[in-house]
Amino acid sequence: GNSVTQMEGPVTLSEEAFLTINCTYTATGYPSLFWYVQYPGEGLQLLLKATKADDKGSNKGFEATYRKETTSFHLEKGSVQVSDSAVYFCALSDVGTGRRALTFGSGTRLQVQP
């Protein structure tokens, strides 16, 4: 079946540091890939997505490239801010059954210190 593996957190960085959160996946077909962010006490928000190989999703300074050859979708940001502190979830769409449900990774908590 489909699965998503994320690096374990928490990840603690100083403000303006470079961020990478690794994400790899297994899927039977050609999934769409997503990064969602969950701020404290809030629901999930779509951060960015990519629907096919070599696509790059970007938003708010975050980027991730759909790498089919390495089955990866790593999240990067060049300079993090305190306001980026949140839990980040990598996910893929379940294209195999056609139900479009999302399979989530375990989440990575990011803590940015001033």
Add this chain to the structure above:
Amino acid sequence: GAVVSQHPSRVICKSGTSVKIECRSLDFQATTMFWYRQFPKQSLMLMATSNEGSKATYEQGVEKDKFLINHASLTLSTLTVTSAHPEDSSFYICSARDKGRGPGTDTQYFGPGTRLTVL
């Protein structure tokens, strides 16, 4: 655009009672909605897929008689936790799939979640 609301945001109930959680897509039509459950510091686990006008599809291990799902319209799905017990305490999150055209196609939008505490 693409806002999903949930009501209530928090609910505390006694063991044995039933609780209904509403999920609404406010500015788009959602033929498919999903219900997830999130335990503290863990990821979201899909409970069921809710299709407008038809029965929900439950994931393995989810009791359909305990977690009743109704998708009565293109903008509303409800989850009823029947005869709730303390082990049902969790964060329940719905999402709605925007079936419309454009950048929103095939993207899921999440509600803010409902925290259920069963005493």
